[in-house]
Amino acid sequence: MARDIANANYEFANFGNKYATLILSLTCLVLVLSWYIKFLWKRRNLYYLAWNIPGPFALPIIGCAYKFLLSGTTDIMQKLIEVLKEYPDVMRFWFGPKLFIGVSKPEHIEKILTSPKAMNKDDFYKFLSLAIGEGLLTSRGMKWKKHRKTIMPAFNQKILDQYQVEVFAKQSQIFLDLLQKRVGDKDIDLVKMVANCTLSAICQTACGLNIDFQTQNLDFVDNLDKLFEITTYRIFNAQHHLVFSWNWYPLSKEFARVFNNFNDFIRYIVEKNEEAYRERKQRKASGTDDGLPKTVAFLDLIKENFTHEDLLDEVKIFIAAGTDTTALATCCIFIMLGMHQDVQEKVLDEVLSVVGPDRTPTPSDLPFLKYTERVVKESLRLFPIGVFFLREIVEDIDVGDMIYPAGCSPFFCPFYIHRNPKYWPDPLKFDPDRFLPENVAKRHPCTYLAFSYGPRNCIGGRYAIINIKTIIAMVVRKLIIFTEYKSVEEIKLKLNLTIKLRDGPKVWFENR
Numbered sequence: 001m002a003r004d005i006a007n008a009n010y011e012f013a014n015f016g017n018k019y020a021t022l023i024l025s026l027t028c029l030v031l032v033l034s035w036y037i038k039f040l041w042k043r044r045n046l047y048y049l050a051w052n053i054p055g056p057f058a059l060p061i062i063g064c065a066y067k068f069l070l071s072g073t074t075d076i077m078q079k080l081i082e083v084l085k086e087y088p089d090v091m092r093f094w095f096g097p098k099l100f101i102g103v104s105k106p107e108h109i110e111k112i113l114t115s116p117k118a119m120n121k122d123d124f125y126k127f128l129s130l131a132i133g134e135g136l137l138t139s140r141g142m143k144w145k146k147h148r149k150t151i152m153p154a155f156n157q158k159i160l161d162q163y164q165v166e167v168f169a170k171q172s173q174i175f176l177d178l179l180q181k182r183v184g185d186k187d188i189d190l191v192k193m194v195a196n197c198t199l200s201a202i203c204q205t206a207c208g209l210n211i212d213f214q215t216q217n218l219d220f221v222d223n224l225d226k227l228f229e230i231t232t233y234r235i236f237n238a239q240h241h242l243v244f245s246w247n248w249y250p251l252s253k254e255f256a257r258v259f260n261n262f263n264d265f266i267r268y269i270v271e272k273n274e275e276a277y278r279e280r281k282q283r284k285a286s287g288t289d290d291g292l293p294k295t296v297a298f299l300d301l302i303k304e305n306f307t308h309e310d311l312l313d314e315v316k317i318f319i320a321a322g323t324d325t326t327a328l329a330t331c332c333i334f335i336m337l338g339m340h341q342d343v344q345e346k347v348l349d350e351v352l353s354v355v356g357p358d359r360t361p362t363p364s365d366l367p368f369l370k371y372t373e374r375v376v377k378e379s380l381r382l383f384p385i386g387v388f389f390l391r392e393i394v395e396d397i398d399v400g401d402m403i404y405p406a407g408c409s410p411f412f413c414p415f416y417i418h419r420n421p422k423y424w425p426d427p428l429k430f431d432p433d434r435f436l437p438e439n440v441a442k443r444h445p446c447t448y449l450a451f452s453y454g455p456r457n458c459i460g461g462r463y464a465i466i467n468i469k470t471i472i473a474m475v476v477r478k479l480i481i482f483t484e485y486k487s488v489e490e491i492k493l494k495l496n497l498t499i500k501l502r503d504g505p506k507v508w509f510e511n512r
């Protein structure tokens, strides 16, 4: 009898436990489902508007991410272009719950890039901020607006002519001297050499500091490269987006090392600039200023409006956004000139007629190097250094024939647009005359996005073109450029935040 009661109690307790587990599981399921339905309901506008946009099939949870599974940095670019080609004007792409829209139609690009509803960068840039801080390129909202307004005048043509061209010419001369010692050498690390030249120029133009990266063996350029490489890796490997998983990963230690080196250097140059600025102020106050015109750095023009931390962030961005981009663009131009000796001859003729055989280029020469400028732009068409860029839409944007929903992230791929035969006939042909004013007038401005477009375009575009023109003018007069590449198709690229030449520039120089 007692055993029967015990058995009955046991069965009752067991039934109770099972029942409680069932209730608990059902409650959890209902909670998760109601959270999910609420999540979907809140985003109904996004789903509704995305429905009509063509794009690849999206799987549950991962969306279209399967398209990029197991892709290295070379394949990602290739695959992105392949997908864009399937949907030539507009493409929706679900990456998990996130909606990206690839925009290739110039009329849409113009409306989005000029809309105040799309001035912020996508979340994707937060990994970039973790590496290079919150300066113009990565900052958002009012902070960006205020900084852009203050920094803009420092990049105007007058300042560039008055103070910067002299720096570009000096650094280009050092670069040329180094190249002349390597004549005939097919193993030069050209990207690094040019990057040291552009970095020395930017340190001086941004902070007024004369550090010669070109002749001293400083490894800052390698450090910056590594910082970008690890950041690119993290962006494209979603499993490392969580801080917890990243901190356990060995590459995070390497990231910390290059990150600290980068920050120490920036702190050093900004502090040096502030010291020099204080001294100048004291000299002025005590009347001991010699009255001679001084080189004015960007920092000198903006520092009164910014905190020390803001200045650090902005200098980080100038250096990170200006060094590699300009260097890569210059290397691609060297390749194009090596591949097209007739174009190189025309550049030489122009430089000799405007600047002459030995004189250093001055600001008044540069506007007359018109053909050289067309060469720079055409090379940036084929090799736009920023492969793609993204925005975030905070309110629906009606572009006429469709609506871009709030919450989506439009992305723009200059590499794809610049090689689209619809806008650029015979797109792989290198033809600088595409940039003759009469030909430019026939195209929609948003078919060319090397420096982006609208209020958030590249602030250093003019600066970069002037710097590159100075380097090319100095080099082409003394050296003939050759490359092993025979065609544009042969030049393989990979992604490292910006474009990289997978197999290097394969360029060498001979005496003229």
Ligand code: HEM
Pocket (backbone or CB within 6 Å): 136, 137, 138, 148, 202, 317, 318, 321, 322, 323, 325, 326, 329, 384, 385, 386, 388, 389, 390, 449, 450, 451, 452, 455, 456, 457, 458, 459, 460, 461, 463, 464
């Ligand atoms: C050939 C060289 C260069 C190319 C191709 C280039 C390209 C670009 C592109 C495509 C953007 C838009 C990026 C985005 O929206 O995510 C950008 C932004 C920017 N670039 Fe450049 N850039 C070059 C040189 C420079 C230089 C030399 C500097 C500075 C001295 C610079 C500073 C910036 C800054 C600060 C931004 C952010 C602007 C903002 O968001 O308000 N760039 N650049």
